[in-house]
Amino acid sequence: MGKPYRYIGKATPRRDGAEIVTGRSHFVDDLRFERLLHGKVLRSPHAHAIIRSIDSSRAESLGGVKAVLTWENIPDLRYGNPRVFRLLDPKVRYVGDAVAVIAAESEEIAREAAGLVEIDYEVLPAVFGDYEASAPGAPQLYDEFPGNVLPLGDPFLGPKSMVEIATGDVESGFSEADVIFEGKCGYDNLPNPMPMESPRVVALWGRAAEGPDAVTFWVSNQAPYLMKAVLGSILGGNVDVRVFGGPCGGSFGSKLMSWQPMCYAALLSKNTGRPVKVVYSKEEHLAAFTLRPSSRLDIKVGMKKDGTVTAIAGDWLIGTGSYSQTTQAQVAVGCGEAMLAVRCKNWNVKPRIVCTNRTASGIARGFGGQELKCALFPILSRGMAKLEIDPLDFMKKNFIRPGEGYLWRNAQWYDYRGIDFTKMMDKGAEVFGWEQKWKGWLKPTTVEGNRRIGVGVGVHGNADVGEDVSEAYVRLDGNGRVVVHSCLQEHGTGQRSNALKVVAEVFQTPLEWVSMTPADTMVNPFEFGPFGSRGTYIILGAIVRAAEDAKKKLFELAAPMLGCDASELDTADGFIWAKTAPEKRLRWQRVLFQRTVLGYGRFEPDYSLSNCLMSFVEVEVDTDTGKLTLLRVVNATDVGQIIDPQGLEGQLCGCLGTAGIDSAIFEETVLDPLSGRILNANMIDYKWRTSSELPAIENVVFETPMPTHRFHAIGVGEIATSPGPSAVLMAASNAVGVWLDGYPVTPAKILSALGKLGSAGKIKDGANGK
Amino acid sequence: MKTFDHYDARSIDEALGLLGKHRGKARLNAGGTDLLGLLKDRVLPQYPELIVNIKTIPGLDYIEEDGERLRIGALARLCDLAGSRLLQERYGVICEAALAVAGPQIRNVATIGGNLCQDVRCWYYRYPAHLGGGMLCARKGRGPCFAVKGDNRYHAVIGAGKCFAVCPSDLAVALAALDGHMTLVSHRGERRVGVGDFFSPLRNVLEADEFVKEIDVPKASVPRLQRFLKFTLRKPIDFAVVSVAAVTEVKDGIYSDARIVIGGVAPGPFRAGKAEEELIGCEPGDAVAAQAAEAALEGARPLSKNAWKIEVARALIKRTVYR
Amino acid sequence: MTGEIFASNVESAAGDKQMSLMVNAHSYLLTVGNRPGEVDPAHTLAFTLRETLGLTGTKVSCDKGACGGCTVLMDGKAVLSCMLLTIECGGKEITTIEGLMEPKTGALDPLQQSFIDHSAFQCGFCTPGMIMSAKALLAENPSPSEEEIKEALSGNFCRCISQYQVVEAVKAVSGKKR
Structure with a gap:
């Protein structure tokens, strides 16, 4: 069938292609400024401490140093949700928290100066675990948050944002169920969105044309207007903020959390009268910027023999680390996304957000929904297994369809006016060979000596397409x-x-x-x-x-x-x-x-439509070494109308990276249990997918016209990462024949599930070397 | 990076002179792929005042055989090792180990001497200074080994003492399995050290005024089976979680000789003598390989999170010895 | 600083130590020192290319030799410019992404064109490094297999996952001259 369009749906070169391939694409660090100063952040060695005193005089007297800012000599600037988090605070709350910022003629001088700032800390007990943080007697991070529990709801989403999933009557729902089961699952390995380009910004305070209270930012970001709004609200109403968005070396949501480096650069520029550049090192990016929130679900589910979910009730614990900017919004959106994927009349799921002494969690591709569903589907799987329900049938049955509805982030009910995605799910299953490969729960597809193959499936949809x-x-x-x-x-x-x-x-x-x-x-x-x-x-x-x-x-x-x-x-x-x-x-x-x-x-916003992506995965487990290899991925989706086939292909292949599928395989942030330091803040120890280990990927794309704009297209890029992680967990469990319920599925977890670590695995700390 | 003085050495003598003159405050630089990382993160207890470039010393990148031994100059690059016809034909484990290191760009500059002398990858030891200060530990001369009570998933399961970091060198494992030696030079003269003996829990045995000049391996008198396997979470980039090099001789249908060396489990390449004993005198086969694997790490005492490495090592031994 | 330290580099009439660096077939005479515009012994090649010579096409991401973003060619081989001291690169021929275009006509290298044709990038930050790694491969092996292409690119990080399209882009020009 020929396309009626001249450009839409056809491959056309990216307009910025020639610049990208010749190295002439000007990312922030490639811009040149006269009299540029370099900003560096001095970071805390303690996970939790009060700064008794700071003496920056030695740092200030180092040649080439132009400014040293501490909490004592800057305004009390606050941001976050709620707005209590200070830019520089007399209290530090994670190893790597900012203590001082320095501007100097070179990065090396700034770094040297950081070593000369003398600080007297009063070290406080710290808490790293989300459950521990809300236990009685736990160290308190903020006076404002007793029990380390943050308030739910985000005023940005409206007067009544979604703070729970509460509909119907769960007790009557349970009474209708054929089987009732309880489960706990965590998606709590804190993967990092880790765009290749770390956070970076140049700020120039004061311009002749706009007057002294004007500040201009050149910042690696995803949304200049949002950065303008955020910085304007932090710096105060009379400061005129201008933001340039040039090429951005990846964000995946995370760069919206750049208010801290932007403020550092702005204040240093205001102090020195010169443009100031702050570039986070990759180590800072990994240990002092933003991670995915941790997510732990503890629920009771009622299910009927035909896969109807009659009730879901329980607690959802979300860890936000040292502060929150958007975690409440992620919770709100995540709750809505759960309702899109699992039709259930009776919900009562109560989220709770806690803060702990590690770097903050925040925006990452999958915004709340991935975090919730990676914990939800493994629990639902237990019920499907009891009732011998094929997960593909379950997902087809339970994903949103016309005539149904859901609560969205503003706690309003929306009647879904989109399409039925069943056809594309069936096609994806056919391309994948689901019928042949699915052998039942905890049953491998094939076993050949120590090599076991298993398959899994996941689904995700998002009504943010119209936000x-x-x-x-x-x-x-x-x-x-x-x-x-x-x-x-x-x-x-x-x-x-x-x-x-x-x-x-x-x-x-x-x-x-x-x-x-x-x-x-x-x-x-x-x-x-x-x-x-x-x-x-x-x-x-x-x-x-x-x-x-x-x-x-x-x-x-x-x-x-x-x-x-x-x-x-x-x-x-x-x-x-x-x-x-x-x-x-x-x-x-x-x-x-x-x-x-x-x-x-x-x-204007329209929350009555959802996109949908289903991911099928095939993994191989080596039962001798415990290693899991991702062999194949089939993504199925319906985009209404393809705008650019190559761009779409790229977005869908992105399912692996950016804390997506690989967060079930090897991506995780490792926190030292004693000091709270992030141990793998480098690109050798933080694992990422390499070219030599790419699984086969096939993308099945339907084009059923959507009621959007005149070209009937709907976006799908963001959700590429979301269905995969729980699908991998399912596939690994099937391959091994034992339920695995933690991310990532490391060799140690598989060997342990297979009972191979026996007594050796149980030896307590410090037994070696004695 | 903080600045330092720099000198292009033209001869080993010149390099030794500078090492002597700067008394522990000079560092030799070959490929630089390890040293620069240490300097950037300010890992070393003492930041060097002088970097001596030894790539400018001519004639140290040879790979050649004489009557009795294979001799490799310390400056031979990993890409040279991997591409050497001589090694491919007769010392295959060296090629396999060289190819298993990092990625292509690193192998194009990293040297065999540097691979053997590189510092450990312990994430406590390497914690970067600009993230709140480095961590003073036993290896740095003051403090505990944080791995003992911390996250020790990659740390040593055997042979460790005050420091549980493991030997990061893949070449060391292959060379130890070939009974390789290193020639260390100083103004006091030359000494030969077995590759396996070069490593000890807190540091290698290289003195501050010594220079690794050459690595040598005895020529094989009979054909051997050689195999190197490396287990990592990802094929490229990663350092070995566990690696195994096995070099065996089979005469008249039975193992007449065997050297099995395990990497990633101990402060140095760990020679699995017990596994070797299991093999010698036996017919090659799955059963004997399994017995050797079972015996290899007898006496290992895992920490809280690294018992899985023993299981991985067993699997690798089975696969290197017989498949 | 003692006189002997830079004995191997050229000493100018003014007494400054100088070194010559060959980049994209252009020879730069650089002064060794720690004033602006000079090469400090601790400067990496990536720093010198970007900050001293203004060749910002080479990207720095991890700055620890683990991501391949800063890949350039040195005497034809792919190397990581963040892990090389500039002062040790005298006498080597360096090629950066800026050196791939036909110098007279400005025409793109066929590999660059192929990246555009295949949309073999998303954010584009890894692309110069990817192209340089692929360039080194094709120079050594003009008709690589898919496995060889993937292996040659295995040290180059891409978070967006452009690698599938990169492999296609490299395949499309393999077996062709230049």
Whole structure:
């Protein structure tokens, strides 16, 4: 079937491709500034301590040092949810917490100066475990949070954000069940989104044009407007914040948590009158920035023989580490995502967020839903196993369908108006060979000596595809070219190039006639940013509307010149004509002589649609060494309409990295149980997927038109990472024949599950060497 | 990196002179793939005042056989070892071990001498200074071994004392299985040390004024079976969780000689004498391989989280000895 | 600093120690020292390329030799510029991503074009390093197998998982000249 489109659905080169492959893409650290200073952070050696005194005089007197900031000489700036977390605090709450920031002529001088700051600490007992943190007598991180429990709810989501999953009556639900079971599961290995480019920013305080209370940021980020809003709210209402978004070397949500380095750079710049750059080292990135939240679910489930879930009740414990910026929002979205994936009339799941003495958790691809479902599906699996229900059938039966609904992040009920995803799930199963490979619960697909193969499946959907607001202008110039004004930031998804495609499609112009303003908050209208797969529906939707608005205005100008009604006109390749008289063509330039046409588009939030991705995985377990190898992944999804096939392929293959599938295989952050230090804060000990060990991946993509914008597309990139981890756990359990219920599935866990570590595994600490 | 003085040595004598003059405050640099990491993270108790480049010393990158021995200059790169026809044909474990190190870019600069002299990967020892200060431990001359009560999943299960870090060198394991020796030079003269004896729990035996000049291996009189296997969570990049090199001779259908060396389990390459005893005099086969594997780490005393390494070592021994 | 320390490098008439660095077929004469624009003995090649010579196409990510982002060619072989001291690179021929284009016409190397054609990148931060590793492979082995391509790229981190498309991009130009 031929596509009706000129560009949409076809492979077109990324607009920034030539810059990327030649090394001319200017990431933040590639920008050049005159008189640039380098900022460094002095970090705490203690997991929990009060700073009794700081003496920075020696550091200040080192040649080349321009400023040393501590909590004593900066304003009391606070951020987070709730807004109690100080930028620099007289109390430190994790090893690596910021104690002082230094600006110097070189990075090396700044680092040297950090070693000269003298601090007297009063060391406090620390707590690292989420359960331990809320136990009686646990060390308290904040006076504001007794028991280390943070309040739920995020004011940003509205007056009534989702703070629990509570619908129906769980007691009557349990009474309808054929089987009732209880289970606990944790997805608590704290993987790191770990974009390749670490957090980094250049700030310049004060500009001649905008006055002394203006600050400009060049920051590696995913959403300039959000950074502008965040920094504006921290620095105070009268500070004019401008944010440039250039190329970003990966974010996966995490870079939205850059308020600390941005504030460091801003204050250092304000103090020195010079631009200041703060670049986190990879070690800082891994140990002093942001991790996935930890998630532990302890629930009771009622299930019927046909796979109907009658009730789910229990507790969801979320660990946020030293502070929270968005953890409450992640909990709210996660709760909604659970309802999308598991149809159940009676829920009573109570989340609780605790803080501990480790670096903070925050945004990571999968925003709350991945964390919840990686714990939920392994528990549901126990019930499916009791009832001998095939998990594919369970997921097909229980994923949201038209005629149903769910509570979303603002605690409002939404009637789902999207499509039924069953067909694509069936196709994915067929491509994977599920029917042949699935042998039943805890049954391997094949056994050959010590090599056992197992399969698993997971599913995820997200109604964030329609979250928040986007605005755009589309400007038609006298020369017949089209300029899109949008603060859409390129962070790897290719969405800026996609925006050019949809606009070229609207005007039927050559693709190269369309260009886009830099993602600069000063010249562009509001844009929430490409999060949660919202780019395809909401951002492109706003841009399409702006383009259509501009086209309408263009036609209104052209109509009298062609002597007909605007509604009769059509355009392509810079000409306009009446559909009834196509031989009489008018050039855009004639219409736009000494004139600019500006179209405006805005898209309001719409939480009544969800995307869906199902991942099938096949793993091999070596029962001698305990090693798990991921052999094959089949992703199945329906995107409504492909915008760019290569870009989509890239997003779906992204299921492995960014704390996705591999968080079930080898990704984890290792915390020293005694000191709380993160031990694997480097790219050798923090494991990531290499080219020589790529599993086979096949992506099955359906295009059932979605009720979104005129191109009927829906985004799916964000959720690529989410169905996989629990699928791997399922596959590993089936391969081994024993339930595995911890991430990642390390060789030690497999050997232990197989009973191979016997007495040796039980030897207590310190037995060696005596 | 904090600055230092730098000198391109033209001869071993020149390098030795500088080591002597700077009394422990000079460090030799070959490939640099380990040293630069140590300097950047400020791991070493004493930051060097002088770096002596030894890549500028000519003629130290040979791989050649004489009448009795295979001789490898300390500056031979891992890519050279992996690509050497001589090694591929007669000393296969060296090639396998060289290819198992890190990734291609590292192998293009890292040297055999550097691989043997590299510092341990213990994550307590290597904790970077700029994340709240480094961790003073037994290996640094002051403090405990944090691994004992901490996260010791990768630490030693046998032969460790005050420090439970394991030998990170893959080449050491292969070379020990070939009965390799290292020639160390100082102004006091030369000494030969068995590769297995080069390592001890707190440090290697190289003195601050010594230079690793050459690695040698006896030529084999009879054909041998050689195999090196390395277990890691990922094939490239990673240091060995466990590695095994097995070099065996089979005469008249029975093992006449065997050297089995295990890496990643002890402060040095661990020679599994008990496993060797199980093999000698027996017919090759699954059963005897399993017995050897069972005996290999007899006496191992795992810490709280590293018992799994013993199981991995057994699996690897079975696979290296017989498959 | 003693006179002998840099004896192997050239001493200029003014008494400054100098070294020459050959990058992308251009010879740079650099002064050894710790003033701005000079090469400190502790400077890595990655630092010198980016900060002293302004060749920012080479990216630094882990700065510890574990991610391949800073890969350049040294005498034709892929090496990690974050783990080399600039002062030890005198006399070597360095090629960076900036050196791949046809110098006169500015035409892209076929490998670069193939990366564009296959959208073999997402965020693009790893791409220069990936291309340099692939370039070194193709120079040594113009018709590599898929396994050889994956092995050659095994030291290059990509968090977005562009590797599938990278392998296709390299395959598409293998067996071809240049």
